[in-house]
Amino acid sequence: MVEWTEEERSFIQEIFSKIKYEDVGPKSLCRALIVYPWTQRYFAHFGNLYNEDAIMGNPEVARHGAVVLHGLDAAVKNMDNIKSNYAELGELHSEKLHVDPDNFKLMADCITVVIATQMRASFTPAMQAAWYKFLSVVVSALSRQYH
Amino acid sequence: MSLTAKNKDTIKSFWAKAAPKAEEIGTDALSRMLVVYPQTKTYFSHWKDLSPGSAPVRKHGKTVMSGVAEAVSKIDDLTNGLLTLSELHAFQLRVDPANFKILSHNLLVVLAIQFPDDFTPEVHVAMDKFLSAVALALSEKYR
Numbered sequence: 001m002v003e004w005t006e007e008e009r010s011f012i013q014e015i016f017s018k019i020k021y022e023d024v025g026p027k028s029l030c031r032a033l034i035v036y037p038w039t040q041r042y043f044a045h046f047g048n049l050y051n052e053d054a055i056m057g058n059p060e061v062a063r064h065g066a067v068v069l070h071g072l073d074a075a076v077k078n079m080d081n082i083k084s085n086y087a088e089l090g091e092l093h094s095e096k097l098h099v100d101p102d103n104f105k106l107m108a109d110c111i112t113v114v115i116a117t118q119m120r121a122s123f124t125p126a127m128q129a130a131w132y133k134f135l136s137v138v139v140s141a142l143s144r145q146y147h
Numbered sequence: 148m149s150l151t152a153k154n155k156d157t158i159k160s161f162w163a164k165a166a167p168k169a170e171e172i173g174t175d176a177l178s179r180m181l182v183v184y185p186q187t188k189t190y191f192s193h194w195k196d197l198s199p200g201s202a203p204v205r206k207h208g209k210t211v212m213s214g215v216a217e218a219v220s221k222i223d224d225l226t227n228g229l230l231t232l233s234e235l236h237a238f239q240l241r242v243d244p245a246n247f248k249i250l251s252h253n254l255l256v257v258l259a260i261q262f263p264d265d266f267t268p269e270v271h272v273a274m275d276k277f278l279s280a281v282a283l284a285l286s287e288k289y290r
Contacts (some may be wrong), residue, residue, distance in 0.1 A: 031271060034269070035268060035271050035272040035275055087190040116256045116260045116261070119260075120260045123256075126182060128182070
């Protein structure tokens, strides 16, 4: 089981209290689609992803970005049961969506960069470490169902 | 995934903005790397103080960033331009190349913190490609 210090728990709560899902979610997904364009393979049904402007103006991307970030809710609310709480979502990504789990890391890195642009210096090294650990646990939980 | 002409222009103009803060950027990126990815501390067991912003971290942050500056100036031929640095990393330092990715990520995080408005997705992808290309050039002499 993952052990969290009190400091790590409070860092994670602090980050989530400061970010807006409808803002960070869309920005993070846009970055993933632009910085790692092969991720667009999963979103052919979103219409125009032809260039950066198209991606950033695409309402389906924005909507889905918020959905993905809300996917972290289960983890924030119950940091001690992430593995079991993500079994279903993990199976969805593997069996139905057929997403290469390497993409989870890419998305995690993009979320981190967006948070860095917003929190700036208050996103301290110690906070970044807790955040990286948190996302790693979620990514690992999502990846467990692949076979 | 080679650098396009547009990528190179983006990198050079962003670097012009970032260069004055090079030491600060290098120090912060290294500090974060050592805290967030503690396995990287194994390369610095000879330092007295590995805490964020310590003297050895500052000094080394500056060294790393001068390497990045050199890479920008040799952006049209990184493999040949960084040959000496590659030999250093391959034969003397023997840094596992997986760590280049880790430092690159932390550099990007610091650039995002320092330049929240300038570090657009377009700049982000160009810098990520650039740092990957630099890492590749540094790995050239490994085997």
